[in-house]
Amino acid sequence: MKTELRTDITVGDICKGFSYNSLEGRGLYGWSGKLTIQPEYQRNYIYANGKDDVAVVDSLLKKYPIGLIYFLKVGDDKYEVLDGQQRITSFGRFVTGQLDVLDANGMPHKFDPAHHAWMLDIPLTIYICEGEGDDPEAEIKDWFRTINIAGKPLNDQELLNATYSGPFVTAAKAVFSNSSNANMQKWKVFVAGDEKRQAVLAKALEWVSKGNVRDYLKDHRYSSDITELTRYFESVIAWIDGVFKGTRSEMCGLEWGRLYETYHAKPYDPDKVWARVESLFADADDGKIQNRRNIFEYVLGGESEKKLLKVRMFSAEIARKVYRRQTEEAKSKGISNCPDCANGHEANAKRIYAFSEMEADHVSAWSRGGDTTEANCQMLCKHHNRVKGNC
Numbered sequence: 001m002k003t004e005l006r007t008d009i010t011v012g013d014i015c016k017g018f019s020y021n022s023l024e025g026r027g028l029y030g031w032s033g034k035l036t037i038q039p040e041y042q043r044n045y046i047y048a049n050g051k052d053d054v055a056v057v058d059s060l061l062k063k064y065p066i067g068l069i070y071f072l073k074v075g076d077d078k079y080e081v082l083d084g085q086q087r088i089t090s091f092g093r094f095v096t097g098q099l100d101v102l103d104a105n106g107m108p109h110k111f112d113p114a115h116h117a118w119m120l121d122i123p124l125t126i127y128i129c130e131g132e133g134d135d136p137e138a139e140i141k142d143w144f145r146t147i148n149i150a151g152k153p154l155n156d157q158e159l160l161n162a163t164y165s166g167p168f169v170t171a172a173k174a175v176f177s178n179s180s181n182a183n184m185q186k187w188k189v190f191v192a193g194d195e196k197r198q199a200v201l202a203k204a205l206e207w208v209s210k211g212n213v214r215d216y217l218k219d220h221r222y223s224s225d226i227t228e229l230t231r232y233f234e235s236v237i238a239w240i241d242g243v244f245k246g247t248r249s250e251m252c253g254l255e256w257g258r259l260y261e262t263y264h265a266k267p268y269d270p271d272k273v274w275a276r277v278e279s280l281f282a283d284a285d286d287g288k289i290q291n292r293r294n295i296f297e298y299v300l301g302g303e304s305e306k307k308l309l310k311v312r313m314f315s316a317e318i319a320r321k322v323y324r325r326q327t328e329e330a331k332s333k334g335i336s337n338c339p340d341c342a343n344g345h346e347a348n349a350k351r352i353y354a355f356s357e358m359e360a361d362h363v364s365a366w367s368r369g370g371d372t373t374e375a376n377c378q379m380l381c382k383h384h385n386r387v388k389g390n391c
C-alpha cells in the first residue's frame with residue numbers, strides 16, 4: 001500500500017461543496033466534489049448526538065488537533081474517507097450552518113464567517129492511501145478493519161459490513177440501518193440496540209442465517225437481492241405480532257429468531273396467550289417470579305418449563321418450621337413425614353426423612369394463585385416433589 005502524508009489540505013478545502021443528507025444523517029461529498037465522505041462500507045454517521053459532533057467542533061474552535069484522517073485514493077483525483085468521516089461530517093455541518101455549538105452559558109452558536117474565518121484555514125493531517133498488489137481493495141479493507149484510529153471503535157456488524165461490502169450490504173443497510181424506514185419503530189419494540197450502529201441489521205442477518213452471519217454475507221456479497229433476508233425478518237416479526245396481542249418492554253431484545261424457529265409451527269390462541277402473559281407478569285410484580293423476560297417463552301412452551309421463571313422459593317426458615325411440624329405429626333401417627341409417601345403402600349410409607357432429603361412445595365401451585373407463605377407450604381421427599389413437578 002502506498003501512502004502519502006498531506007498537511008496542506010484545510011478545513012475550508014474539505015468544506016467546499018460539502019453536502020449532508022439530514023434525512024439519513026450522513027455526510028455525502030466534500031473537497032469540491034473530489035471526496036466521497038461516506039462510502040458504502042463506512043458506518044453511518046453516529047456523532048450526531050449533540051455531544052460527539054459538538055466536541056469535534058469545540059476542538060477546532062480551541063485550535064486542538066482532531067487527529068489523523070485517512071483517505072483512500074479510488075481514481076484520478078477521486079477519494080473516499082477511510083477514517084475521519086465522522087469528524088469531517090461534524091465540522092462540515094458546523095461550517096455550513098447545519099450544526100450549532102453551545103457555549104459555556106448554554107447559548108447556541110452558529111458558524112459566523114466574520115468570527116470563524118480563521119477556522120477554515122486550519123490544516124488537517126491526512127494520509128492518502130492507495131492499494132497495490134493483486135487485490136488492492138482487499139488490502140485496503142483488511143487494513144481498514146484493524147485501524148479504528150479515532151472515534152468509536154467499530155462493532156462486530158460494522159466490521160462485517162466493511163469486510164463484505166458490496167451490493168448486498170448496501171441494499172440491506174438501506175432497509176435495516178435506516179432510521180426513516182417506516183417500520184423501524186415497530187421493529188425496535190422487539191429488537192434492541194441502535195439501528196444506525198447496525199443492531200437491527202445484525203439481528204436480521206443472525207435470524208436468517210441461524211447464526212452463520214459471516215458465511216451468509218460471503219455467499220450473498222455480490223447480489224443486490226435481499227428478498228430472503230427481508231422476508232425472513234418480516235416473518236419473525238409478523239409471527240410475534242400474531243401470537244402476542246400486546247407488547248411489553250420485556251419483549252425487546254429477546255431471542256426471537258430462536259423462539260420463532262422453535263414455536264412458529266404450533267397453533268396458539270392469542271387471547272389466551274396474552275391473558276397468561278399478563279397474569280404471569282402480575283405474579284412477577286408480586287415477586288413470585290424472578291425471571292420476567294422468560295415469561296414469553298414459558299407460555300409459548302405450554303407452561304411446562306417452570307425452571308425458566310425462577311419461581312420464588314420458600315425461605316429456609318419457613319421450610320424448617322413446616323418440616324418440624326410435619327415430622328412431629330407423622331411420628332405420632334407412625335407414618336412417613338412425606339404426605340405422598342404416607343399415602344402410598346410402598347416401603348417408604350413409614351419412612352421419616354431428614355430435612356436435607358426433602359423439598360418445600362407449594363400446596364396450591366403458584367401458577368394457580370398459591371402464595372409463597374407458610375400456610376401454603378408442605379415438605380415433600382425429593383422424589384415426590386419432582387413427580388409433582390409443580391411449583
Ligand SMILES: [Zn+2]
Pocket residue numbers: 338339340341342380381382383384
Ligand atoms: Zn415421598
